[in-house]
Amino acid sequence: SQQGEEDPQALSIQEGENATMNCSYKTSINNLQWYRQNSGRGLVHLILIRSNEREKHSGRLRVTLDTSKKSSSLLITASRAADTASYFCATDLGSARQLTFGSGTQLTVLP
Amino acid sequence: GAVVSQHPSRVICKSGTSVKIECRSLDFQATTMFWYRQFPKKSLMLMATSNEGSKATYEQGVEKDKFLINHASLTLSTLTVTSAHPEDSSFYICSAAASGRTDTQYFGPGTRLTVL
Numbered sequence: 350s351q352q353g354e355e356d357p358q359a360l361s362i363q364e365g366e367n368a369t370m371n372c373s374y375k376t377s378i379n380n381l382q383w384y385r386q387n388s389g390r391g392l393v394h395l396i397l398i399r400s401n402e403r404e405k406h407s408g409r410l411r412v413t414l415d416t417s418k419k420s421s422s423l424l425i426t427a428s429r430a431a432d433t434a435s436y437f438c439a440t441d442l443g444s445a446r447q448l449t450f451g452s453g454t455q456l457t458v459l460p
Numbered sequence: 461g462a463v464v465s466q467h468p469s470r471v472i473c474k475s476g477t478s479v480k481i482e483c484r485s486l487d488f489q490a491t492t493m494f495w496y497r498q499f500p501k502k503s504l505m506l507m508a509t510s511n512e513g514s515k516a517t518y519e520q521g522v523e524k525d526k527f528l529i530n531h532a533s534l535t536l537s538t539l540t541v542t543s544a545h546p547e548d549s550s551f552y553i554c555s556a557a558a559s560g561r562t563d564t565q566y567f568g569p570g571t572r573l574t575v576l
Contacts, residue, residue, distance in 0.1 A: 380563060391466075391553055391569035392504075437503060446492060446557050448565060450504045 353438050353451030361457040368425040370454040372438030373418075379443030381414055383423050386435045386453075395423075395436075430460045462488045464556050466568035473544055474576055480540045481571045483554030489534040490556035494565065495527075498551040510537045534559065544575040 353374045362368055372381070380399045384392040398405045398414045398421065405412045411424040425432055435455050439448040463486040473479050483493055492511050496504040508518045508529050516529035526548075528540040537556075541548050551572055555565040 384567075389551070389570075389572070392555075392567040394564070394567070397563060441563065446563075446565070447494065447506060447509060448555075449506070450496075452503050455501070 353440055353449065355436075355438060355451040355454050357454060358452065359455045359457070361459065362428055364428060364430055364458055364460050366428055366458075368428050368432070368456055368458070370423045370436050370438075370456070372421045372423070372451050374421075374438075374440045374449075374451075375419065376440075376442065378416075378440045380441045381412075381421050382439045382441065382448065383410075383412060383421075384437045384439060384450075386437065388434075392437070425456075428456075428458045430458050432456060432458045462486075462556075462558060462564075462566040464490075464554065464566045464568040466552075466554055466571050468571060469569060470572045470574075472574045472576065475545055476543055478540055478542045479544055479573060480538055481552055481554075481573075483537045483539070483556065483568050485535045485556040485558075485566070488556075488558045488566075490537075491534065491559040492557045493531055493537040494555045494557070495529060495537075495539050496553045496555070498553060498570075500551075504553060507539075541573065544573070546575045549573055549575045 382397045383395040409426045414421045435453045437453045438451040467482045495507045508516045510516045510531040512531045518524045531537040553570045555567045
């Protein structure tokens with residue numbers, strides 16, 4: 350079964366608003382990664398947060414990790430229509446470098 | 461940055477035929493490559509882990525005789541869908557982990573397979 354579950358499954362916001370997506374997982378991890386996928390395209394790596402980190406920033410992205418709750422959140426600030434995509438969290442358990450993907454959040458940013 | 465390509469990007473084939481998908485790391489060596497399958501509006505499911513020079517490791521429920529994986533060099537892995545059926549229609553994505561790097565995987569753009 351999938352390691353990660355994401356919520357919400359779908360999120361629709363207005364341009365300029367912030368978007369928050371959450372990811373929960375089940376077992377201990379080495380790191381957690383967030384990816385973006387435009388419809389019918391491959392994945393784009395957004396950010397990686399290690400198990401000993403609690404927060405990380407990259408441009409308009411902010412990721413938090415709470416290992417005690419086995420959860421992570423991705424915040425996109427000042428959203429743009431071009432941010433419309435599916436966002437997936439993926440956990441790296443540290444063995445064989447395999448990633449296990451969450452169910453994904455479909456973000457729609459309305460202009 | 462590291463680039464991974466897949467070929468073809470789209471393929472349509474008849475039932476019973478075999479289809480080969482290539483995954484190449486263009487500017488780095490990849491000891492390990494991964495093959496994923498994605499159904500519409502769904503997440504990626506890991507199919508197999510491909511290590512250069514050795515047999516692929518398949519995830520539970522993935523038929524190794526159906527999905528043949530060959531990782532003959534440090535820059536190329538292939539996935540062959542044998543005797544394809546309509547239920548094999550899906551989006552197949554590969555990723556490559558650079559040799560010596562433990563965290564980062566680079567994903568290909570995906571291949572859309574449609575079996576008629």
